[in-house]
Amino acid sequence: MRALNNQIIGLVRNETEKMIRKKRFYVVLLVLLVLVPVFSYAQMKQAESKREKYGTDWRREVQQAITDNQNSLGSDRVPEEWKKYRQVYIQQMKYYLEHDVNPAAPGGVTFTREFLDNAATLFIPLLIMGLGSDIVSAERTTGTIKMLLTRPVRRWKILLSKLITLLMFVSLTVLAVFVICYLISGMFFGYKGFQLPVFTGFRLDGASVDLSSVHAVPQWTYLFMQAGLIWYVGVVVAILALMVSVLVRSTAASIIIMMSSLIAGNILTNMASAWTSAKYLFMVNLGLTDYLAGTPVPIEGMSLGFSLLVLGIWAACSLVVSFLVFTKQDILN
Amino acid sequence: MGKGNRVWKITGAASAAATLMLICGFVYAVSDVIFPAPPNTSSAGIENAASKDQQIHPGNMDVTAVGDSLAKGTGDDTGSGFARATSELLQEQGINSKLVNNLGINGLTTSGLLPMLDEDGVQYALRQAGVIILSIGANDLFAGADQMTELPDEEQLSVKLKQAEERFAKIVEAIRGINSEAQLVYVMLYNPFSDLEEVREQGNRIVQEWNRFAATVMDSTGQGLAISTSDLFTFNSGRYLAEDHFHPNREGYQAIAERIVQALAVTTVSGEERK
Numbered sequence: 001m002r003a004l005n006n007q008i009i010g011l012v013r014n015e016t017e018k019m020i021r022k023k024r025f026y027v028v029l030l031v032l033l034v035l036v037p038v039f040s041y042a043q044m045k046q047a048e049s050k051r052e053k054y055g056t057d058w059r060r061e062v063q064q065a066i067t068d069n070q071n072s073l074g075s076d077r078v079p080e081e082w083k084k085y086r087q088v089y090i091q092q093m094k095y096y097l098e099h100d101v102n103p104a105a106p107g108g109v110t111f112t113r114e115f116l117d118n119a120a121t122l123f124i125p126l127l128i129m130g131l132g133s134d135i136v137s138a139e140r141t142t143g144t145i146k147m148l149l150t151r152p153v154r155r156w157k158i159l160l161s162k163l164i165t166l167l168m169f170v171s172l173t174v175l176a177v178f179v180i181c182y183l184i185s186g187m188f189f190g191y192k193g194f195q196l197p198v199f200t201g202f203r204l205d206g207a208s209v210d211l212s213s214v215h216a217v218p219q220w221t222y223l224f225m226q227a228g229l230i231w232y233v234g235v236v237v238a239i240l241a242l243m244v245s246v247l248v249r250s251t252a253a254s255i256i257i258m259m260s261s262l263i264a265g266n267i268l269t270n271m272a273s274a275w276t277s278a279k280y281l282f283m284v285n286l287g288l289t290d291y292l293a294g295t296p297v298p299i300e301g302m303s304l305g306f307s308l309l310v311l312g313i314w315a316a317c318s319l320v321v322s323f324l325v326f327t328k329q330d331i332l333n
Numbered sequence: 334m335g336k337g338n339r340v341w342k343i344t345g346a347a348s349a350a351a352t353l354m355l356i357c358g359f360v361y362a363v364s365d366v367i368f369p370a371p372p373n374t375s376s377a378g379i380e381n382a383a384s385k386d387q388q389i390h391p392g393n394m395d396v397t398a399v400g401d402s403l404a405k406g407t408g409d410d411t412g413s414g415f416a417r418a419t420s421e422l423l424q425e426q427g428i429n430s431k432l433v434n435n436l437g438i439n440g441l442t443t444s445g446l447l448p449m450l451d452e453d454g455v456q457y458a459l460r461q462a463g464v465i466i467l468s469i470g471a472n473d474l475f476a477g478a479d480q481m482t483e484l485p486d487e488e489q490l491s492v493k494l495k496q497a498e499e500r501f502a503k504i505v506e507a508i509r510g511i512n513s514e515a516q517l518v519y520v521m522l523y524n525p526f527s528d529l530e531e532v533r534e535q536g537n538r539i540v541q542e543w544n545r546f547a548a549t550v551m552d553s554t555g556q557g558l559a560i561s562t563s564d565l566f567t568f569n570s571g572r573y574l575a576e577d578h579f580h581p582n583r584e585g586y587q588a589i590a591e592r593i594v595q596a597l598a599v600t601t602v603s604g605e606e607r608k
Contacts, residue, residue: 013341020340060434060461063454067436071405074439097454168348175351201369213369225365228358291366304366 007153011161012168019131019165022138028127028173032180039115040188047106047189058102066093087207088296095199095211107193108186109219113226115181117293120230121286122266125237127173129258132166132241134251136326141251155327163242163319170234178227194220202294209294222292229288236282236311237262243318246326262286269298276300282314393463393515394430394599396420398437399455399508400446400468403520405437408580415520416466418590428599434458442472443500450507459511464597468520469504470547473497474539475525490539498546505550505557516558518593519551523563525579527570560592 019025054061069086072078078086096103104110116124136159139145148158182191196219203210217225241258248254265283278284279299285307290297297303398404398416406414413421416435423430436455438445446469449455459465473493508517521544524536540563551557565588566573566581573585581589 013345016341016344020344057461059454059457063436063458064434066454067434067438070438094452094454097452097457100453168344168352171348171351171355172344174355200365215370217365217370221361224358225362226358228355228360228362231352231355232359292362304363308363 008157008161008164011153011157012164015161015165016168019169024131025169025172028130029176029180031127032177033184036115036181036184037188040111040185043111043185044188058105059097059100062093062097062103066090066097084207085296088202088204088209088294091209091211092199092202092294095202095209095214099199099216101197101199101216105193105196106189107196108182108189108191109193109196109223111185111189112178112181113198113219113223115185116177116223116226116230117289119177120226120233120289121269122262124174124177124230124234125262125286126259127177128170128234128237129241129255129262131169131173132238133245133255133258135162135166135242136245137248137251137254140249156323159242159246159323159326163239163322166238166242167235170238171231174227174231174234177230178223194218198222200225200292200294204294204296207296225292226289229292232308232311233286233288236315237286239315239322240282240318243322246322279306280310282311285310394420394423394428394597395433395462396423396430396464396466397433397458397462398435398466398468399449399459400437400466400520401441401470401472402437402439402580403468403471404466405435405439406586407437407439408575408577409583409586411583413583413586415586415590415593418587419464419466419593422590422594423597423599426594426599430464433461437468440472441469443469443497443504444473446504447500447507450504450511456511459508459515462512462515464518465508465512465515466518466520466593467504467508470497470501470543471522471525473500474522474543475536494539494542498543501547502550505554509554516556516597517551517554518558518560518596519547520560520589520593521547521562523566525566525570525574527567556598558593558596560589560596562589562592565589 050061054064069090073083073086093103104114134141136145139148149155197216198219199214199216200222201213201215203213237258241254244254244257245251248257261283265281265286268278268281268284269287276299279302284298285302287295287298288304288307291304291307396416396419398414402408404414404416406412406416414435414437416437417432420430420432436449436458441449450459474490474497505517505519522540524533524540526532526536529536544559544561544563548559551559565585570578573581573588575582575585
C-alpha cells in the first residue's frame, strides 16, 4: 500500500513538473494579470459616469434601476423570459432598499464578487480547459506517450496521476483568480468591503421571489461560498477535458471540442428555456453561483441539487470512459 | 534537493491547502443554499442607517417626478420629459437643482401608485426632493384609450371617476406624509382626443371634472400646485402631441415644464423670496 502511494506520488510529482515546464499555469496567470486590470478600468469608468449622475447616493441609483425595469415590463417587445429576470431583479433590489443595504458598495471585494459571478460559466472553465485539454493528447502529439506507457507502471496509475495533477491546478487556478482579482481591483476601488452584507437565499418560483429564507452574509463568506461552487464546476470541467484529451488524438481538436461545448452552454442558457431536456446537458448547469445570487435558472426545474447531480453524473461517466479507454486502447502512430 | 524538489513541494502544499479550503467553501455553500441560515437581516443595515435621514437643506429645488408615462416623459425623443426639463430650466435661472429620480412608469394608475408609495426606495427619492411633480389619473380614465373602439359607458365612467378620485386624494395625502416640506406639483390632465370629433366632447367633460376635483385636493394641501395643461393641447395638439396622438412631444413637455417653473416658489440660497 505504501509502495503504491509512493509510486502515485512520484507520478504526480512528475506530472506536476511537466505542467510547470509547459508554462501553461503561467499563461493562466498572465491572462488574469492582463484581463483583470482591463475589466477593473472599464468598471471604474462606468462607476465614474454613474457618480456624475447620482453622486454617492446609491439609493437613488437603485430606485432608478427598479423604475427603469418596471417600465420595460410593460413593453410587449420585451420577451417574457427577460421579464422574469427583471421581475426577480426588481424584487431583490426592493429588498436591498428595504433593509438599507447597498447591493454593490464600491470596493475591491464587491468587484471580485461580481466578476466571479460573471466568470463562473465561461471564463474560468476556459482557463481550466486550457490546462487540461492536452494533458494526454500532448503526449501523443509529441510521441512521449510511448515512453510513458512502456515504463513498468500500470496505465491506470498514469492516468490517475494526471487527473490528480489536473485537480491540483484547478484549485490553484480558482484561488489565483480570486487573489489576483482582489489585489488588482483593489488598486482601483480600494481593498475594503469584506464585512459588507450581501443577501443570499432568494428562492424563485417562476417570476415571484420567496423572501422567507433570505439572510445576510458578510461578503467574505459569500466569496468563500462562490469559490467552493466555482471549484466544483472547475473539477467537472477538468474531468471532462481529461476525457476528451484521452479520446481525441490531436490537442487542437480536443481544445476545439471543449471550447465549443462551453460556449454552446453559454448560448443555450440564454435561449433554451423552451427545450427543457437541455437541462441535462452539463454546460447548461455551470452557473452554480446563480443559486447563491438568486438569479432565475435558465430552464424550469433546475435547482442547486439538480445541477450538482447532473454535473456529478457527467463527471463520473467521463471518468469511467477515460479510464476504460486509456487502459485498453492501443498506441499506434 | 534541487530546484525541482522545491517547486514540487511548494506546488503540492499550496494546491493541497487550496483544495481543502475550496472543498470547505463548497460544502458551506451547498448547505447554505439547501438549508439556509435563519434570517438575520435586522443587523444588516446598521452601518448605513445613519446616513439615511440626512437633513434636507432649505431652499432645496431638486426634482423628483412620480406617476405615469407623462412623468416618465414618454413621447419625448430626448427622454427628458418635464421632470428633467423643469430641473434644467431652474438651472438656467441660476438655481441649484438636479433631478433626484424620475419614478414615472408607463401605464401607471392611481391604484398602482398607491402601494408604490409604501416602498422604501420611492419614499427615499421623494424625501430628497424640494419639488415633487405628480402626474397620475389619465390611465384610470382613458385605460386602453389608444385602442378605444367605442365610447365608454357613461355610468361606468362616473363610477370609475369616483373611485379614482378617492385614490387620488389618498395619494396626495401619502406624499405629504412622506415629505411635507417639498412643493407638490400636480400636472393636470388634458384631453388627448381633442383632435377626434366623436370623443372630443365626452373627453373634455371627464377631464374637466377630474381636474376640478384634483385642483380642490391640491388646494387643500399646503404648498400644493395644480398646473393646467389642457389649454395647451386644445388647438395645438398637432404641435405638442407626439406621433401616438396621446403623449406630449418634446415641445409639449417643454411647455409644461415652463409652466411648472413659472408657478414654483423660488427661494434664493439665503432663503429669501425672489422678487
